[in-house]
Amino acid sequence: MRDLQLSLNQTQRVRLQAALQQLQDLASQAAGSSSVTVADTIPVNNEDGILKGHGTSELDGQVVATLCGVVERVNKLVYVRALRARYKPEVGDIIVGRVIEIAPKRWRLEINFSQDAVLMLSSMNLPDGIQRRRTAVDELNMRSIFEENDVVCAEVRGFQHDGSLHLQARSQKYGKLERGQLLTVPAYLVKRRKQHFHHLEKYHVSLIIGCNGFIWVGEHLETGENDMLEDREKRPETSKSNMICEEQELTFTPLEVRQHVCRIANAVRLLAALGFILTVESIMDTAEASASSNIEIKDMLGPEFYVQTVEREVQRRILLSRKRG
């Protein structure tokens, strides 16, 4: 396992192996695509012309893989989907990133792509929500919006002519993320969906599953919090002690919510270590299962729950295949 170091006892090992075997059998039943390694020949029917996509090249008239991954075929197109590669952005993806540098009129974000992404000052809403030209003063105050090492949520706007990746954050839902945990998982575990922002009302937690494999689990903050910040800035005359009190109130997260955040974060860690696809359903399912079987948060990454999760996944898939068949 890449992330977890587990010491399984004998029974757990046997159970795990049995469950893994079942998973593999189920997978081979559903197998449609085949996996290749670098320089493997991909069998194609040359008569009905094919289009070579990503991860393929031609050698002596044969289509050869240049990546390790799964062969995908869409009509004429043949391409190899790499596993464990870095994130490949698509326009409109919702991503979570970390600010690493503030440059003139822009922030640079690390988003697990082959380059750093660029978030222009002009392509994000100002905290006051007024549409206007960005002035030199705004440029000087950029650090009051995002500082280095802040975690930021944004949307992929597109590639510029010079090949750099630009982001935008033109809505209240994007912006700085606070009071929570950032988790990094391999990008292929996140599938593109309609909804990447999730508000788990039961736990008062918000979950953002970024397409780039950065996952944010944090306390749910009402949008409009920015306005409050704004208010504070407008009232500099309020006494200092009052300010501190207010600040404490603003940054206080109840213990219960913190525990929920940790539980959900550990569920994400566990699923990522197992290599299961991360959806809000699977994450919540795991978190709830751990809570219902009275497993402590710290034991969620232990061997027992690890094996249990695999077994539960087997059951789920058996049910699924029965429904289908």
Add this chain to the structure above:
Amino acid sequence: MEYVNPLTGFRLDGRRPNEMRQIRGEIGVVAKADGSALFEMGNTKVIAAVYGPREVRNKGQQINNQALVRCEYSMANFSTGDRRRKPKGDRRSTEISLVIRQTMEASILTHLMPHSQIDIFVQVLQADGGTRSACINAATLALADAGIPMRDIVTSCSAGYLCSTPLLDLNYVEDSAGGPDVAVGILAKMDKVTLLQMDAKLPMDIFENVMQLAIEGCKAVAHYIREVNWLWEEREDDVSQIVAVKCLHHVLSAGARMGFHVIFTHHVESAIFRVLQVIFCLKVFLLGVLTSLLMKDTAIHGMAARHIEVDAVMEWWMPGIQGFQQLVQPIELRMEWWMPGIQGFQQLVQPIELRR
């Protein structure tokens, strides 16, 4: 010293002349790296980590239409018999870094990742001869693990010539015997040479045998590396079916401990004690000096000048040994007007040697 037992034909460590050491590979050993691998050839143990493609750290080095590949080779203090602190960036490790970088760059499709850089870090954990070959093999596995597009898998293996016998995959004792050590790297499927290094003199016909032996070794390594990737793939395939569990380590450590015996069909000439033919030597000499001159690469140049032998890191388009010979012939022709005979050559060689 008897490196090959004249009675039994076995080597010091009990191998046959054309037998490799046990090899073992494992991927995903460094959690935070994009790709990583551990590779063992007998007692030689090497770890490789690949980071990237990522933003270029030093903007001055950025290449606009392709990725920048960097490589750093180091030896752990505890890797050799006598434990000593090794200065970082000494001549030997700089040269090996360069060799690995050029070998890997030949197979990586750098033009697909513009404005980015790929860092390869290799460290020798245990040195027992053939470290550069092990490093190249580890780097290949790590690059495949990182999902970086490659033309083909590069594999490397060394071969030597001791006691009138070509020996595959030299260990430390054989390596330090002072005989020739031919390190070869090939693109396994395309059957092309990306790396060829020799630090000694060998007659051309024996050289061919030794190189052929090394190439067969490379192919055996390639066969094994495919298997490592394949075991991994099977697991990862499940992932794609929304299934999967990664447990490569279990699989590998349990099932894949196997050695490879490379047996050859090529015949070793029985009349071994031929007089070393000066012309052949010269041919090899000229190639070494000329390639180093042509390549204008200081490190390679220094290498060639130090040993004055074949030391060519060839481009990936070199098609096998035939191509190598083709390369040798025209150079010789071109040399004729330039350096008349062996005296002229020696005159050229001496000053370089003295400068060292």
